[in-house]
Amino acid sequence: MSTNCSRETCSRWLQRWLRSVTRDLSAVCFVAQRSRLPSREALMKIILRLILACSLCSVITSSGAAQATPAESGQASPVVLITGSNRGIGLALAKEYAKSGWRVIATCRDPGKASELTSLAAAHPNVVVEALDVASEPSIAALVAKYRGKPIDVLVNNAGTSGNYAGQVPGQFDETAFTEIMRVNAFAPLRISTAFLDNVSASEQRKIIAISSGRGSVSKPFLERGRTSTT
């Protein structure tokens, strides 16, 4: 809303500038016809106005192109599905896509507890909140069935867990914790990408994004141990 208002205001300013510049140029032509040169001050004023009008014109053109939402530019809004969008980076992405006019399928494990996300959906009709536990096959299957045949332009595999890897050092591996981290961070993106492959293939943009982290590196606990080692 504020973007539209400021663009309208700028357009009005620009129109006023152009009108005054046209007036000045007409005046120059008029005096030139009568063989009288305009004063140095008048010429400086005209040049200054021309420069300002050109700068304003280019700013409005470039900002308009960068900020136009798909709906504003008359295109069908693309669709993005984001995993783990109830907090952190996933929530921030959902907000940005919603603001840009995309249709957002914002997924999270428990929509009942995702108050910020449900508020976002209440404020933006282009956002729907769906339940999705990326480590649960039945949860994935339910969402896939719901969206069968519907294109998804961008699939963002964002859900992730840090787990508790502090004690994951040789001789003390916690296999349950390790398996959970691998299920959510490594296997789930493959599973989700495969599950929604038909939806992404049927879309215009066909993009699958995986957000990874240095914590995805199996060597990290060893490297950290090496750094803190006193031996």
Ligand SMILES: NC(=O)c1ccc[n+]([C@@H]2O[C@H](COP(=O)([O-])OP(=O)(O)OC[C@H]3O[C@@H](n4cnc5c(N)ncnc54)[C@H](OP(=O)(O)O)[C@@H]3O)[C@@H](O)[C@H]2O)c1
């Ligand atoms: N923050 C950083 O500095 C950073 C840097 C590099 C990469 N990353 C990557 O960016 C992604 C998001 O990071 P973040 O900092 O926003 O993390 P975060 O605040 O810890 O949020 C993680 C999100 O993943 C969700 N999640 C965890 N397990 C899930 C599961 N089984 N099913 C569905 N959702 C699940 C969480 O939902 P719940 O609320 O239900 O747990 C939460 O929404 C992660 O993949 C992370 O590795 C982050």
